[in-house]
Amino acid sequence: MKYYSTNKQAPSAGLEEVVIKSLAGDKGLYMPERIPVLEKSVIRSLKDKSFQEIAGIVAQAFFGGDIEPDALTAIVNDTLTFETPVVHVNDNLYSLELFHGPTLAFKDVGARFMARLLGCFIKKRGVDKVVNVLVATSGDTGSAVANGFLGIPDIRVFVLYPKGKVSPIQECQFTTLGQNITALEIDGTFDDCQALVKAAFVDKELNQRMQLTSANSINVARFLPQSFYYFNAYAQLDRIGKADECVVCVPSGNFGNLTAGLFAHRMGLPVKHFIAANNRNDVFCDYLNTGIYTPRPSIATIANAMDVGNPSNFARILDMFRDDYQAISQLISGYRYTDEEIASTIREVYYAHHYLLDPHGACGYQALAKSHLKPNETGLFLETAHPAKFKETVEKIINKDIEIPAKLQAFMKGEKHSIALGKDFEGFKEFMIQGFDNSKIQ
Numbered sequence: 001m002k003y004y005s006t007n008k009q010a011p012s013a014g015l016e017e018v019v020i021k022s023l024a025g026d027k028g029l030y031m032p033e034r035i036p037v038l039e040k041s042v043i044r045s046l047k048d049k050s051f052q053e054i055a056g057i058v059a060q061a062f063f064g065g066d067i068e069p070d071a072l073t074a075i076v077n078d079t080l081t082f083e084t085p086v087v088h089v090n091d092n093l094y095s096l097e098l099f100h101g102p103t104l105a106f107k108d109v110g111a112r113f114m115a116r117l118l119g120c121f122i123k124k125r126g127v128d129k130v131v132n133v134l135v136a137t138s139g140d141t142g143s144a145v146a147n148g149f150l151g152i153p154d155i156r157v158f159v160l161y162p163k164g165k166v167s168p169i170q171e172c173q174f175t176t177l178g179q180n181i182t183a184l185e186i187d188g189t190f191d192d193c194q195a196l197v198k199a200a201f202v203d204k205e206l207n208q209r210m211q212l213t214s215a216n217s218i219n220v221a222r223f224l225p226q227s228f229y230y231f232n233a234y235a236q237l238d239r240i241g242k243a244d245e246c247v248v249c250v251p252s253g254n255f256g257n258l259t260a261g262l263f264a265h266r267m268g269l270p271v272k273h274f275i276a277a278n279n280r281n282d283v284f285c286d287y288l289n290t291g292i293y294t295p296r297p298s299i300a301t302i303a304n305a306m307d308v309g310n311p312s313n314f315a316r317i318l319d320m321f322r323d324d325y326q327a328i329s330q331l332i333s334g335y336r337y338t339d340e341e342i343a344s345t346i347r348e349v350y351y352a353h354h355y356l357l358d359p360h361g362a363c364g365y366q367a368l369a370k371s372h373l374k375p376n377e378t379g380l381f382l383e384t385a386h387p388a389k390f391k392e393t394v395e396k397i398i399n400k401d402i403e404i405p406a407k408l409q410a411f412m413k414g415e416k417h418s419i420a421l422g423k424d425f426e427g428f429k430e431f432m433i434q435g436f437d438n439s440k441i442q
Protein backbone atom coordinates (compact mmCIF):
# COMPACT_ATOMS: atom_id res chain seq x y z
CA MET A 1 0.00 0.00 0.00
CA LYS A 2 1.16 3.51 -0.78
CA TYR A 3 0.39 6.48 1.43
CA TYR A 4 -0.12 10.06 0.24
CA SER A 5 0.15 13.32 2.15
CA THR A 6 -3.01 15.28 3.01
CA ASN A 7 -1.15 18.38 1.76
CA LYS A 8 -0.54 16.72 -1.64
CA GLN A 9 2.88 18.41 -2.00
CA ALA A 10 5.06 15.42 -1.06
CA PRO A 11 5.60 12.15 -2.97
CA SER A 12 3.66 9.12 -1.78
CA ALA A 13 5.55 6.64 0.38
CA GLY A 14 5.51 3.01 1.51
CA LEU A 15 4.51 1.89 5.00
CA GLU A 16 8.07 1.60 6.31
CA GLU A 17 8.93 5.19 5.42
CA VAL A 18 5.57 6.42 6.68
CA VAL A 19 6.04 4.80 10.08
CA ILE A 20 9.65 5.94 10.46
CA LYS A 21 8.96 9.53 9.37
CA SER A 22 5.48 10.08 10.87
CA LEU A 23 4.86 13.31 8.99
CA ALA A 24 5.22 13.84 5.21
CA GLY A 25 7.85 16.26 3.92
CA ASP A 26 5.16 18.88 3.25
CA LYS A 27 3.99 18.53 6.90
CA GLY A 28 0.81 16.78 5.80
CA LEU A 29 -0.52 13.60 7.41
CA TYR A 30 -0.18 10.31 5.58
CA MET A 31 -3.32 8.57 4.30
CA PRO A 32 -3.57 5.13 2.66
CA GLU A 33 -4.30 5.50 -1.06
CA ARG A 34 -7.28 3.19 -0.69
CA ILE A 35 -9.36 1.89 2.19
CA PRO A 36 -9.99 -1.84 1.81
CA VAL A 37 -13.61 -2.97 2.14
CA LEU A 38 -14.41 -6.21 3.95
CA GLU A 39 -16.99 -8.60 2.49
CA LYS A 40 -20.36 -8.64 4.26
CA SER A 41 -19.85 -12.33 5.02
CA VAL A 42 -16.61 -11.47 6.85
CA ILE A 43 -18.38 -8.81 8.93
CA ARG A 44 -21.13 -11.29 9.78
CA SER A 45 -18.59 -13.90 10.87
CA LEU A 46 -16.86 -11.59 13.37
CA LYS A 47 -19.15 -12.62 16.21
CA ASP A 48 -17.57 -16.07 16.23
CA LYS A 49 -14.01 -14.74 16.45
CA SER A 50 -11.62 -13.64 19.19
CA PHE A 51 -10.28 -10.07 19.44
CA GLN A 52 -6.90 -11.23 18.11
CA GLU A 53 -8.53 -12.94 15.13
CA ILE A 54 -10.68 -9.90 14.37
CA ALA A 55 -7.70 -7.55 14.60
CA GLY A 56 -5.72 -9.95 12.40
CA ILE A 57 -8.32 -9.60 9.62
CA VAL A 58 -8.32 -5.79 9.78
CA ALA A 59 -4.52 -5.58 10.04
CA GLN A 60 -4.08 -7.93 7.08
CA ALA A 61 -6.38 -5.75 4.94
CA PHE A 62 -4.22 -2.65 5.54
CA PHE A 63 -0.71 -3.91 6.18
CA GLY A 64 -0.76 -7.35 4.54
CA GLY A 65 1.04 -6.17 1.41
CA ASP A 66 3.92 -4.66 3.37
CA ILE A 67 4.78 -7.25 5.99
CA GLU A 68 5.03 -11.04 6.16
CA PRO A 69 1.80 -12.71 7.37
CA ASP A 70 3.51 -14.49 10.29
CA ALA A 71 5.25 -11.33 11.43
CA LEU A 72 1.97 -9.38 11.25
CA THR A 73 0.12 -12.03 13.24
CA ALA A 74 2.86 -11.92 15.88
CA ILE A 75 2.58 -8.12 16.13
CA VAL A 76 -1.21 -8.28 16.44
CA ASN A 77 -1.17 -11.05 19.04
CA ASP A 78 1.53 -9.34 21.05
CA THR A 79 -0.43 -6.06 21.02
CA LEU A 80 -3.83 -7.45 21.96
CA THR A 81 -3.14 -9.33 25.15
CA PHE A 82 -6.24 -7.88 26.80
CA GLU A 83 -9.94 -7.54 26.04
CA THR A 84 -11.99 -4.44 25.20
CA PRO A 85 -15.31 -5.50 26.73
CA VAL A 86 -18.67 -3.91 25.94
CA VAL A 87 -20.46 -3.30 29.25
CA HIS A 88 -24.14 -2.42 29.72
CA VAL A 89 -24.71 0.82 31.66
CA ASN A 90 -28.46 1.50 31.46
CA ASP A 91 -31.35 1.36 28.97
CA ASN A 92 -29.81 1.02 25.52
CA LEU A 93 -26.45 2.57 26.47
CA TYR A 94 -23.22 0.57 26.50
CA SER A 95 -19.64 1.37 27.42
CA LEU A 96 -16.77 0.10 25.28
CA GLU A 97 -14.08 -0.23 27.96
CA LEU A 98 -10.76 0.45 26.31
CA PHE A 99 -8.81 0.66 29.55
CA HIS A 100 -7.77 -2.92 30.23
CA GLY A 101 -4.30 -2.58 28.68
CA PRO A 102 -0.94 -2.27 30.47
CA THR A 103 -1.31 1.46 31.32
CA LEU A 104 -5.11 1.43 31.48
CA ALA A 105 -5.55 3.73 28.47
CA PHE A 106 -6.86 3.05 24.96
CA LYS A 107 -3.58 4.42 23.63
CA ASP A 108 -1.92 1.15 24.69
CA VAL A 109 -3.28 -0.50 21.53
CA GLY A 110 -1.81 1.95 19.02
CA ALA A 111 1.42 2.51 20.95
CA ARG A 112 2.20 -1.19 21.29
CA PHE A 113 1.32 -1.93 17.67
CA MET A 114 3.46 0.93 16.39
CA ALA A 115 6.39 -0.09 18.61
CA ARG A 116 6.32 -3.67 17.33
CA LEU A 117 5.90 -2.67 13.68
CA LEU A 118 8.69 -0.11 13.85
CA GLY A 119 10.89 -2.63 15.65
CA CYS A 120 10.23 -5.10 12.85
CA PHE A 121 11.19 -2.63 10.11
CA ILE A 122 14.37 -1.53 11.91
CA LYS A 123 15.47 -5.12 12.37
CA LYS A 124 14.91 -5.92 8.70
CA ARG A 125 16.60 -2.76 7.52
CA GLY A 126 19.54 -3.08 9.85
CA VAL A 127 19.81 0.69 10.10
CA ASP A 128 23.06 1.81 11.67
CA LYS A 129 21.38 4.49 13.71
CA VAL A 130 18.82 4.25 16.41
CA VAL A 131 15.38 5.73 15.85
CA ASN A 132 14.43 8.36 18.41
CA VAL A 133 10.78 8.66 19.32
CA LEU A 134 9.83 12.06 20.74
CA VAL A 135 6.56 12.37 22.57
CA ALA A 136 5.07 15.34 24.39
CA THR A 137 2.53 14.38 26.99
CA SER A 138 0.05 15.80 29.45
CA GLY A 139 -0.07 12.32 31.01
CA ASP A 140 -1.74 9.50 29.12
CA THR A 141 0.17 9.42 25.85
CA GLY A 142 3.57 9.35 27.55
CA SER A 143 2.76 6.34 29.69
CA ALA A 144 1.22 4.31 26.86
CA VAL A 145 4.08 5.09 24.47
CA ALA A 146 6.83 4.49 27.04
CA ASN A 147 5.36 1.13 28.04
CA GLY A 148 4.65 0.13 24.44
CA PHE A 149 8.23 0.81 23.35
CA LEU A 150 9.96 -0.50 26.46
CA GLY A 151 12.82 -2.83 25.59
CA ILE A 152 12.45 -2.66 21.79
CA PRO A 153 15.99 -2.75 20.32
CA ASP A 154 17.41 0.28 18.52
CA ILE A 155 14.56 2.58 19.50
CA ARG A 156 14.92 5.27 22.13
CA VAL A 157 11.95 7.13 23.57
CA PHE A 158 12.05 10.65 24.99
CA VAL A 159 8.95 11.60 26.95
CA LEU A 160 8.63 15.37 27.44
CA TYR A 161 6.26 16.30 30.25
CA PRO A 162 5.44 19.56 32.06
CA LYS A 163 6.99 19.77 35.52
CA GLY A 164 4.39 19.51 38.29
CA LYS A 165 1.46 19.23 35.87
CA VAL A 166 0.92 15.50 35.47
CA SER A 167 -0.68 13.36 38.15
CA PRO A 168 1.69 11.36 40.42
CA ILE A 169 0.37 8.05 39.04
CA GLN A 170 0.93 9.14 35.46
CA GLU A 171 4.41 10.42 36.22
CA CYS A 172 5.37 7.04 37.70
CA GLN A 173 4.22 5.29 34.54
CA PHE A 174 6.97 6.81 32.42
CA THR A 175 9.70 7.86 34.87
CA THR A 176 10.29 4.48 36.53
CA LEU A 177 10.92 2.30 33.49
CA GLY A 178 14.58 2.93 32.63
CA GLN A 179 16.11 0.95 29.72
CA ASN A 180 15.39 2.79 26.45
CA ILE A 181 12.94 5.26 28.01
CA THR A 182 14.15 8.73 29.06
CA ALA A 183 11.77 11.09 30.84
CA LEU A 184 12.42 14.80 30.34
CA GLU A 185 10.84 17.05 32.92
CA ILE A 186 10.32 20.38 31.17
CA ASP A 187 10.07 23.58 33.19
CA GLY A 188 6.95 24.77 31.36
CA THR A 189 3.46 23.80 30.24
CA PHE A 190 2.24 20.98 28.00
CA ASP A 191 2.13 23.47 25.11
CA ASP A 192 5.85 24.19 25.72
CA CYS A 193 6.59 20.45 25.54
CA GLN A 194 4.67 20.14 22.31
CA ALA A 195 6.42 23.21 20.89
CA LEU A 196 9.82 21.61 21.63
CA VAL A 197 8.84 18.42 19.81
CA LYS A 198 7.49 20.34 16.83
CA ALA A 199 10.64 22.49 16.67
CA ALA A 200 12.79 19.35 16.77
CA PHE A 201 10.99 17.85 13.77
CA VAL A 202 11.68 20.90 11.60
CA ASP A 203 15.26 21.53 12.81
CA LYS A 204 17.55 20.68 9.89
CA GLU A 205 20.69 19.99 11.89
CA LEU A 206 18.98 17.75 14.41
CA ASN A 207 17.32 15.73 11.66
CA GLN A 208 20.60 15.30 9.83
CA ARG A 209 22.22 13.98 12.97
CA MET A 210 19.50 11.69 14.17
CA GLN A 211 16.40 9.87 12.99
CA LEU A 212 13.43 11.41 14.78
CA THR A 213 9.87 10.18 14.76
CA SER A 214 6.60 10.76 16.58
CA ALA A 215 4.32 8.32 18.38
CA ASN A 216 1.36 10.68 18.49
CA SER A 217 -1.75 9.86 16.47
CA ILE A 218 -0.29 11.65 13.46
CA ASN A 219 1.60 8.38 12.92
CA VAL A 220 -0.35 5.92 10.76
CA ALA A 221 0.84 2.94 12.82
CA ARG A 222 -0.45 4.60 16.00
CA PHE A 223 -3.96 5.62 14.93
CA LEU A 224 -4.99 2.97 12.36
CA PRO A 225 -4.82 -0.05 14.73
CA GLN A 226 -7.40 1.76 16.84
CA SER A 227 -9.96 0.59 14.26
CA PHE A 228 -9.49 -2.98 15.63
CA TYR A 229 -11.60 -2.40 18.70
CA TYR A 230 -14.51 -0.92 16.78
CA PHE A 231 -14.80 -4.27 14.97
CA ASN A 232 -14.39 -6.12 18.26
CA ALA A 233 -17.19 -4.03 19.80
CA TYR A 234 -19.44 -4.80 16.85
CA ALA A 235 -18.80 -8.52 17.30
CA GLN A 236 -19.78 -8.30 20.96
CA LEU A 237 -22.97 -6.35 20.23
CA ASP A 238 -23.83 -8.78 17.43
CA ARG A 239 -23.66 -11.68 19.90
CA ILE A 240 -26.44 -10.09 21.95
CA GLY A 241 -28.44 -8.95 18.93
CA LYS A 242 -27.73 -5.24 19.43
CA ALA A 243 -25.42 -4.45 16.51
CA ASP A 244 -27.81 -3.44 13.73
CA GLU A 245 -28.60 0.18 14.58
CA CYS A 246 -25.54 1.32 16.44
CA VAL A 247 -24.65 4.94 17.25
CA VAL A 248 -21.02 5.29 18.32
CA CYS A 249 -19.82 8.17 20.50
CA VAL A 250 -16.14 9.06 20.78
CA PRO A 251 -14.70 11.42 23.44
CA SER A 252 -12.24 13.37 21.30
CA GLY A 253 -9.10 15.47 21.57
CA ASN A 254 -6.79 15.05 18.61
CA PHE A 255 -9.47 12.94 16.85
CA GLY A 256 -7.25 9.92 16.18
CA ASN A 257 -9.80 7.64 17.80
CA LEU A 258 -12.75 9.05 15.86
CA THR A 259 -10.77 8.90 12.60
CA ALA A 260 -10.02 5.21 13.27
CA GLY A 261 -13.78 4.70 13.71
CA LEU A 262 -14.48 6.44 10.42
CA PHE A 263 -11.94 4.14 8.76
CA ALA A 264 -13.72 1.09 10.23
CA HIS A 265 -17.00 2.46 8.85
CA ARG A 266 -15.46 2.89 5.37
CA MET A 267 -14.21 -0.68 5.60
CA GLY A 268 -17.81 -1.78 5.87
CA LEU A 269 -18.48 -1.80 9.61
CA PRO A 270 -22.18 -1.03 10.09
CA VAL A 271 -22.33 2.12 12.21
CA LYS A 272 -25.46 4.24 11.82
CA HIS A 273 -24.07 7.50 13.15
CA PHE A 274 -21.04 8.92 14.94
CA ILE A 275 -20.97 11.46 17.75
CA ALA A 276 -17.87 13.44 18.68
CA ALA A 277 -17.96 14.42 22.36
CA ASN A 278 -15.82 17.36 23.43
CA ASN A 279 -15.08 19.23 26.62
CA ARG A 280 -14.83 23.01 26.38
CA ASN A 281 -12.24 22.59 23.64
CA ASP A 282 -14.93 22.45 21.02
CA VAL A 283 -13.55 23.63 17.67
CA PHE A 284 -14.86 20.49 15.99
CA CYS A 285 -18.39 21.02 17.36
CA ASP A 286 -18.28 24.53 15.98
CA TYR A 287 -17.18 23.19 12.63
CA LEU A 288 -20.08 20.70 12.53
CA ASN A 289 -22.54 23.46 13.36
CA THR A 290 -21.20 26.18 11.07
CA GLY A 291 -18.87 24.65 8.48
CA ILE A 292 -16.12 26.97 9.67
CA TYR A 293 -12.99 25.64 11.37
CA THR A 294 -11.21 28.03 13.74
CA PRO A 295 -8.34 26.54 15.79
CA ARG A 296 -7.82 28.15 19.19
CA PRO A 297 -5.41 27.80 22.12
CA SER A 298 -6.48 24.96 24.40
CA ILE A 299 -8.34 25.49 27.70
CA ALA A 300 -7.55 23.34 30.77
CA THR A 301 -10.41 21.03 31.86
CA ILE A 302 -10.87 17.98 34.11
CA ALA A 303 -10.92 15.79 30.97
CA ASN A 304 -7.39 16.94 30.21
CA ALA A 305 -6.51 14.36 27.53
CA MET A 306 -9.05 16.17 25.34
CA ASP A 307 -7.63 19.67 25.91
CA VAL A 308 -6.71 20.22 22.29
CA GLY A 309 -7.38 23.47 20.45
CA ASN A 310 -6.25 22.38 16.98
CA PRO A 311 -6.87 18.64 16.53
CA SER A 312 -4.20 17.14 14.30
CA ASN A 313 -6.45 14.53 12.69
CA PHE A 314 -8.97 17.09 11.44
CA ALA A 315 -6.89 17.12 8.24
CA ARG A 316 -7.49 13.38 7.83
CA ILE A 317 -11.26 13.73 8.31
CA LEU A 318 -11.45 16.51 5.72
CA ASP A 319 -9.38 14.42 3.31
CA MET A 320 -11.56 11.31 3.77
CA PHE A 321 -14.63 13.30 2.79
CA ARG A 322 -12.92 15.45 0.14
CA ASP A 323 -13.82 18.57 2.12
CA ASP A 324 -17.52 17.78 1.77
CA TYR A 325 -19.01 19.53 4.80
CA GLN A 326 -22.52 18.16 4.11
CA ALA A 327 -21.29 14.57 4.14
CA ILE A 328 -19.25 15.07 7.32
CA SER A 329 -22.05 16.76 9.24
CA GLN A 330 -24.57 14.12 8.14
CA LEU A 331 -22.49 11.26 9.53
CA ILE A 332 -21.10 12.99 12.64
CA SER A 333 -22.78 15.12 15.32
CA GLY A 334 -20.98 17.07 18.01
CA TYR A 335 -21.68 17.68 21.70
CA ARG A 336 -19.64 19.63 24.26
CA TYR A 337 -19.53 19.70 28.05
CA THR A 338 -18.25 22.00 30.78
CA ASP A 339 -16.39 20.67 33.83
CA GLU A 340 -19.56 21.09 35.91
CA GLU A 341 -21.58 19.01 33.44
CA ILE A 342 -18.87 16.34 33.37
CA ALA A 343 -18.87 16.19 37.17
CA SER A 344 -22.65 15.92 37.47
CA THR A 345 -22.69 13.15 34.84
CA ILE A 346 -20.10 11.13 36.77
CA ARG A 347 -22.08 11.58 40.00
CA GLU A 348 -25.47 10.73 38.46
CA VAL A 349 -24.35 7.67 36.56
CA TYR A 350 -22.44 6.36 39.57
CA TYR A 351 -25.32 6.71 42.01
CA ALA A 352 -28.19 5.88 39.62
CA HIS A 353 -26.59 3.11 37.54
CA HIS A 354 -23.57 2.02 39.62
CA TYR A 355 -21.15 2.62 36.78
CA LEU A 356 -18.09 4.77 37.43
CA LEU A 357 -17.14 6.93 34.45
CA ASP A 358 -13.86 8.79 34.03
CA PRO A 359 -14.11 12.46 32.98
CA HIS A 360 -13.55 11.62 29.27
CA GLY A 361 -16.02 8.75 29.12
CA ALA A 362 -18.51 10.99 30.94
CA CYS A 363 -18.60 13.32 27.91
CA GLY A 364 -19.28 10.30 25.70
CA TYR A 365 -22.04 8.93 27.90
CA GLN A 366 -23.79 12.28 28.26
CA ALA A 367 -23.72 12.97 24.51
CA LEU A 368 -25.47 9.66 23.85
CA ALA A 369 -27.96 10.18 26.67
CA LYS A 370 -28.87 13.57 25.16
CA SER A 371 -29.04 12.42 21.56
CA HIS A 372 -32.58 10.93 21.70
CA LEU A 373 -31.83 7.43 20.51
CA LYS A 374 -34.79 5.47 19.15
CA PRO A 375 -35.80 2.33 21.08
CA ASN A 376 -34.27 0.06 18.42
CA GLU A 377 -30.95 1.90 18.46
CA THR A 378 -27.92 0.98 20.55
CA GLY A 379 -25.67 3.71 21.92
CA LEU A 380 -22.02 2.78 22.40
CA PHE A 381 -19.54 5.22 23.93
CA LEU A 382 -15.80 4.69 24.15
CA GLU A 383 -14.62 4.66 27.78
CA THR A 384 -11.08 5.84 27.06
CA ALA A 385 -9.41 5.61 30.48
CA HIS A 386 -9.83 3.91 33.84
CA PRO A 387 -11.38 6.34 36.38
CA ALA A 388 -8.53 5.59 38.85
CA LYS A 389 -6.15 7.44 36.51
CA PHE A 390 -8.02 10.58 37.56
CA LYS A 391 -8.32 9.52 41.18
CA GLU A 392 -8.30 12.91 42.92
CA THR A 393 -10.83 14.43 40.49
CA VAL A 394 -13.22 11.48 40.53
CA GLU A 395 -13.07 10.98 44.32
CA LYS A 396 -13.98 14.61 44.90
CA ILE A 397 -16.95 14.29 42.55
CA ILE A 398 -18.48 11.15 44.03
CA ASN A 399 -17.31 11.98 47.55
CA LYS A 400 -15.89 8.50 48.04
CA ASP A 401 -12.48 6.81 47.83
CA ILE A 402 -11.80 4.65 44.80
CA GLU A 403 -9.44 1.75 44.53
CA ILE A 404 -6.30 1.84 42.41
CA PRO A 405 -6.01 -1.31 40.27
CA ALA A 406 -2.98 -3.51 40.98
CA LYS A 407 -1.55 -2.77 37.52
CA LEU A 408 -1.35 0.92 38.36
CA GLN A 409 -0.05 0.35 41.87
CA ALA A 410 2.85 -1.66 40.49
CA PHE A 411 4.19 1.42 38.68
CA MET A 412 4.19 3.42 41.89
CA LYS A 413 6.74 1.13 43.48
CA GLY A 414 9.53 1.93 41.01
CA GLU A 415 12.20 4.58 41.44
CA LYS A 416 11.60 7.84 39.60
CA HIS A 417 14.26 9.05 37.14
CA SER A 418 13.93 12.12 35.00
CA ILE A 419 16.16 14.79 33.50
CA ALA A 420 15.21 18.40 34.18
CA LEU A 421 15.36 20.76 31.20
CA GLY A 422 14.23 24.31 30.47
CA LYS A 423 11.65 25.12 27.81
CA ASP A 424 14.07 26.79 25.38
CA PHE A 425 14.73 24.88 22.18
CA GLU A 426 18.49 25.53 22.09
CA GLY A 427 18.98 23.85 25.46
CA PHE A 428 16.86 20.89 24.40
CA LYS A 429 18.71 20.56 21.10
CA GLU A 430 22.09 20.66 22.83
CA PHE A 431 20.93 17.93 25.18
CA MET A 432 19.80 15.76 22.28
CA ILE A 433 23.07 16.20 20.41
CA GLN A 434 25.59 16.12 23.22
CA GLY A 435 23.80 14.28 25.98
CA PHE A 436 23.35 11.15 23.97
CA ASP A 437 25.68 9.16 21.82
CA ASN A 438 23.81 8.61 18.58
CA SER A 439 25.66 5.49 17.51
CA LYS A 440 23.84 2.20 17.60
CA ILE A 441 23.31 0.91 21.12
CA GLN A 442 25.29 -2.27 21.56
Ligand SMILES: *Cc1c(COP(=O)(O)O)cnc(C)c1O
Binds near residue numbers: 257
Ligand atom coordinates in the same frame (compact mmCIF):
# COMPACT_ATOMS: atom_id res chain seq x y z
C1 LIG B 1 -5.97 10.59 24.19
C2 LIG B 1 -7.24 10.53 24.95
C3 LIG B 1 -8.47 10.99 24.41
C4 LIG B 1 -8.55 11.67 23.06
O1 LIG B 1 -8.30 10.80 21.99
P1 LIG B 1 -8.01 11.39 20.53
O2 LIG B 1 -7.71 10.21 19.70
O3 LIG B 1 -6.83 12.30 20.67
O4 LIG B 1 -9.22 12.12 20.09
C5 LIG B 1 -9.62 10.82 25.14
N1 LIG B 1 -9.58 10.26 26.37
C6 LIG B 1 -8.43 9.82 26.93
C7 LIG B 1 -8.47 9.24 28.30
C8 LIG B 1 -7.23 9.94 26.25
O5 LIG B 1 -6.10 9.52 26.82
